Amino acid sequence: MRLSQYFLPVLKETPAEAQIASHRLMLRAGMVRQTSAGIYAWLPLGLAVLRNIEAIVREEQNRAGAQELLMPTLQSADLWRKSGRYDSYGKEMLRITDRHEREMLYGPTNEEMITDIFAGSVRSYRDLPRNLYHIQWKFRDEIRPRFGVMRGREFLMKDAYSFDLDVEGARRSYNRMFVSYLRTYARLGLRAIPMAADTGPIGGDMSHEFLILAETGESGVFLHRDLIDMAVPGDDLNFETDDLAAIQQQWTGLYAATDEKHDEARFNAEVPEEKRVAARGIEVGHIFFFGTKYSEAMACQVTGPDGALVPVQMGSYGIGVSRLVGAIIEASHDENGIIWPESVAPFRVGLINLKTGDAETDAACADIYQKLMNAGVTVLYDDTDERAGAKFSTMDLIGLPWQLIVGPRGLKNGVVELKNRASGERAEISAEAALARIIG
Amino acid sequence: MRLSQYFLPVLKETPAEAQIASHRLMLRAGMVRQTSAGIYAWLPLGLAVLRNIEAIVREEQNRAGAQELLMPTLQSADLWRKSGRYDSYGKEMLRITDRHEREMLYGPTNEEMITDIFAGSVRSYRDLPRNLYHIQWKFRDEIRPRFGVMRGREFLMKDAYSFDLDVEGARRSYNRMFVSYLRTYARLGLRAIPMAADTGPIGGDMSHEFLILAETGESGVFLHRDLIDMAVPGDDLNFETDDLAAIQQQWTGLYAATDEKHDEARFNAEVPEEKRVAARGIEVGHIFFFGTKYSEAMACQVTGPDGALVPVQMGSYGIGVSRLVGAIIEASHDENGIIWPESVAPFRVGLINLKTGDAETDAACADIYQKLMNAGVTVLYDDTDERAGAKFSTMDLIGLPWQLIVGPRGLKNGVVELKNRASGERAEISAEAALARIIG
Numbered sequence: 105m106r107l108s109q110y111f112l113p114v115l116k117e118t119p120a121e122a123q124i125a126s127h128r129l130m131l132r133a134g135m136v137r138q139t140s141a142g143i144y145a146w147l148p149l150g151l152a153v154l155r156n157i158e159a160i161v162r163e164e165q166n167r168a169g170a171q172e173l174l175m176p177t178l179q180s181a182d183l184w185r186k187s188g189r190y191d192s193y194g195k196e197m198l199r200i201t202d203r204h205e206r207e208m209l210y211g212p213t214n215e216e217m218i219t220d221i222f223a224g225s226v227r228s229y230r231d232l233p234r235n236l237y238h239i240q241w242k243f244r245d246e247i248r249p250r251f252g253v254m255r256g257r258e259f260l261m262k263d264a265y266s267f268d269l270d271v272e273g274a275r276r277s278y279n280r281m282f283v284s285y286l287r288t289y290a291r292l293g294l295r296a297i298p299m300a301a302d303t304g305p306i307g308g309d310m311s312h313e314f315l316i317l318a319e320t321g322e323s324g325v326f327l328h329r330d331l332i333d334m335a336v337p338g339d340d341l342n343f344e345t346d347d348l349a350a351i352q353q354q355w356t357g358l359y360a361a362t363d364e365k366h367d368e369a370r371f372n373a374e375v376p377e378e379k380r381v382a383a384r385g386i387e388v389g390h391i392f393f394f395g396t397k398y399s400e401a402m403a404c405q406v407t408g409p410d411g412a413l414v415p416v417q418m419g420s421y422g423i424g425v426s427r428l429v430g431a432i433i434e435a436s437h438d439e440n441g442i443i444w445p446e447s448v449a450p451f452r453v454g455l456i457n458l459k460t461g462d463a464e465t466d467a468a469c470a471d472i473y474q475k476l477m478n479a480g481v482t483v484l485y486d487d488t489d490e491r492a493g494a495k496f497s498t499m500d501l502i503g504l505p506w507q508l509i510v511g512p513r514g515l516k517n518g519v520v521e522l523k524n525r526a527s528g529e530r531a532e533i534s535a536e537a538a539l540a541r542i543i544g
Numbered sequence: 545m546r547l548s549q550y551f552l553p554v555l556k557e558t559p560a561e562a563q564i565a566s567h568r569l570m571l572r573a574g575m576v577r578q579t580s581a582g583i584y585a586w587l588p589l590g591l592a593v594l595r596n597i598e599a600i601v602r603e604e605q606n607r608a609g610a611q612e613l614l615m616p617t618l619q620s621a622d623l624w625r626k627s628g629r630y631d632s633y634g635k636e637m638l639r640i641t642d643r644h645e646r647e648m649l650y651g652p653t654n655e656e657m658i659t660d661i662f663a664g665s666v667r668s669y670r671d672l673p674r675n676l677y678h679i680q681w682k683f684r685d686e687i688r689p690r691f692g693v694m695r696g697r698e699f700l701m702k703d704a705y706s707f708d709l710d711v712e713g714a715r716r717s718y719n720r721m722f723v724s725y726l727r728t729y730a731r732l733g734l735r736a737i738p739m740a741a742d743t744g745p746i747g748g749d750m751s752h753e754f755l756i757l758a759e760t761g762e763s764g765v766f767l768h769r770d771l772i773d774m775a776v777p778g779d780d781l782n783f784e785t786d787d788l789a790a791i792q793q794q795w796t797g798l799y800a801a802t803d804e805k806h807d808e809a810r811f812n813a814e815v816p817e818e819k820r821v822a823a824r825g826i827e828v829g830h831i832f833f834f835g836t837k838y839s840e841a842m843a844c845q846v847t848g849p850d851g852a853l854v855p856v857q858m859g860s861y862g863i864g865v866s867r868l869v870g871a872i873i874e875a876s877h878d879e880n881g882i883i884w885p886e887s888v889a890p891f892r893v894g895l896i897n898l899k900t901g902d903a904e905t906d907a908a909c910a911d912i913y914q915k916l917m918n919a920g921v922t923v924l925y926d927d928t929d930e931r932a933g934a935k936f937s938t939m940d941l942i943g944l945p946w947q948l949i950v951g952p953r954g955l956k957n958g959v960v961e962l963k964n965r966a967s968g969e970r971a972e973i974s975a976e977a978a979l980a981r982i983i984g
Contacts (some may be wrong), residue, residue: 109664110611110677111613111674113664113665135666137661137663137665138621139615139616139619139657139660140616140618140620140646140648143616143618144616145614145657145661146614146775147613147617148613150610151612151613151614154614171550171588172588172591173585173586173587173588173591174585174586174591174594175579175585176580176583176584176585176681176698177617177698177978178697178698179579179580179651180579184578196643196705197645198640198642198643200640200650201686202638202685203635203638203685206580208580210640221577221579221585224552224553225553225574225577226553226646234551243679245642245643247643254596256615257618358607390933405619446879
């Protein structure tokens with residue numbers, strides 16, 4: 105994409121309303137624009153990141169055997185009356201009345217609807233287990249939306265729901281998602297730590313939040329240092345044959361807790377002093393077993409092997425997809441701007457022409473641009489007539505992994521400059537060598 | 545995907561509420577489930593088709609130089625007060641009040657919002673032309689939603705918006721979308737005919753609806769037969785250098801009108817009797833030039849080459865993405881079920897095991913299944929223990945382009961059966977020959 109033709113309204117000034125780094129940087133980099141309190145339009149650069157994250161989340165859900173569907177944003181109030189949550193949910197639920205005076209709502213989550221769909225579709229234990237997920241916009245009418253997309257009102261979430269015949273099966277489904285989440289965050293360039301969370305009325309040990317460490321995190325977290333370096337299951341993970349329970353136990357065997365659940369005495373007793381880490385974290389996922397809470401309310405039953413009707417055992421598994429855009433920036437930026445992990449970067453390369461209009465420089469850039477595209481590398485080519493300093497600032501701000509800087513002086517010596525945004529490392533090398541290093 | 549593990553709740557009975565073929569077939573094939581009046585959940589099979597259509601629409605928008613962003617579903621009423629449409633829109637607009645008593649609405653379209661975003665981002669004629677689009681869920685509170693996804697309340701739409709300095713530029717942007725739409729529908733396996741539509745207060749010739757021919761269409765249409773066979777621009781189309789105006793003129797030079805705009809006398813005078821076609825059609829797109837209607841209301845101005853501020857010239861370009869799922873079925877089905885065009889089919893091949901549990905048949909199917917997946921061919925493998933007749937009915941119902949039928953009797957003779965769903969053609973050939981024909 106040529107920058108001269110790209111819709112990228114970067115801001116020179118830091119917006120006054122933005123309190124945290126990710127919000128400031130997303131506005132400045134032209135990634136989003138607020139359209140109402142807590143509601144954002146995703147401009148092309150922001151949407152590219154959002155889609156990259158979504159694609160990784162989808163691939164890892166599919167790999168773990170979950171199946172994608174798509175439920176609508178609006179739901180009927182009657183569905184939520186069956187579970188009792190229509191009255192209990194409070195003002196964060198956006199309630200809507202249609203032209204026929206029917207009560208509806210903008211879904212904040214989908215337990216009721218997926219249970220109702222499942223109840224109308226499945227009859228026998230032989231149709232279990234199943235895990236169904238969707239990636240859909242949701243709405244929570246936060247009283248004070250803030251921190252940009254980190255706590256917006258309209259937000260994109262992946263929510264999966266598992267259906268099993270018994271608790272043992274539900275535990276296997278839970279472990280699948282647990283392990284899948286470790287992989288998902290690792291692919292996004294994040295280190296996410298699972299921490300025990302409140303399980304609500306059911307009790308047990310099957311509820312975890314996943315938090316990433318970031319200085320600007322909303323929660324205090326306390327953890328065993330080894331969790332920060334623990335190996336995440338790789339591409340060779342086999343969800344059918346590997347011991348997922350053992351992986352889950354490995355990750356939950358060491359102390360990790362948010363400040364809400366922190367027990368200082370236990371922390372000191374269980375974790376040697378040199379391994380104690382007190383930091384701050386951002387919640388980016390939550391998984392939860394809730395048994396028959398919804399299946400009983402919505403009559404979601406199957407015939408078991410013995411012919412008797414039993415309510416299905418369910419769990420739900422959420423990842424905040426739009427929130428992750430902000431969370432990744434909180435975890436990966438410096439004073440000059442964003443530093444995208446390669447896996448989610450909106451473009452992999454920023455190509456800077458230092459003297460647009462100079463025939464030799466234009467030709468060298470056009471050649472590099474074409475070669476990168478031919479190799480399937482996404483590239484944003486700054487072909488504008490801005491001055492060099494402004495071009496460098498913009499490229500640092502939007503945080504593409506590689507900058508390739510081409511000017512007449514370098515070309516005279518047969519070199520271009522290749523800069524790695526994350527390490528800051530610069531090399532003056534031939535265009536061919538630079539391309540080889542990027543294309544790999 | 546193995547059918548034994550796939551969430552595909554096909555219905556044996558024809559649902560009483562469904563009046564038209566696509567609605568009946570989508571419910572029976574387990575593609576969608578109604579969750580409220582005119583609101584549907586897309587189950588995995590339906591979502592796969594929706595995503596395939598969306599991907600083609602996106603590719604063709606990008607090819608024509610449009611850039612994707614994503615605006616939110618909810619909008620503020622104040623934005624619509626600026627254009628005057630908040631009061632004029634009527635009851636089809638779903639109006640919402642949030643917890644702070646702010647008036648909002650579920651967007652039925654996005655002219656106001658995109659104009660406001662553009663006004664806040666662009667200052668100079670040098671940033672023009674631009675075409676920005678999104679593919680997002682919208683809501684129209686139809687008084688009597690019906691015909692399934694063809695006239696639902698929550699629906700997925702692609703809407704693009706062009707911004708130009710002057711009317712001449714706007715005409716070029718309009719022609720780009722016009723030609724791009726011809727390609728888009730052709731890739732979806734549809735013949736869409738552009739027909740002049742009402743232009744509203746601006747007048748002129750820059751408004752067209754695109755209709756596909758289908759016996760069950762909602763509108764009567766009258767057209768010159770040559771439009772049905774006219775060649776659509778191919779892959780070698782170049783939006784920068786080809787004469788798009790000439791292509792537009794070629795397509796609009798022959799008579800074509802919906803019953804609303806039909807002029808019988810003109811039809812008879814312009815079209816030789818043997819070329820007159822009276823048929824029925826379904827609207828699947830609408831493109832529209834509206835000049836400065838919104839840019840003046842929302843103060844969307846740029847500095848022109850002479851330094852003077854001018855409001856930008858705008859057009860909008862819609863494709864009903866979720867409606868297209870129904871429209872394609874209306875145009876392509878028989879008494880046994882859906883007949884998917886290859887480009888949008890949820891799976892390309894349905895593999896039928898006629899005797900699950902028979903070691904030789906299972907092994908042959910497993911081998912074929914693996915080979916198809918290795919070749920990147922999407923395949924739904926019916927590995928259930930249903931009887932053969934039920935398997936054939938389900939495969940015909942869900943309409944995958946190819947059926948590959950494997951049973952012990954055929955295997956004894958070294959053959960499998962390959963059936964083409966569209967032509968009904970069957971061949972008893974070796975598995976290798978069948979794979980070669982599918983993989984191509």
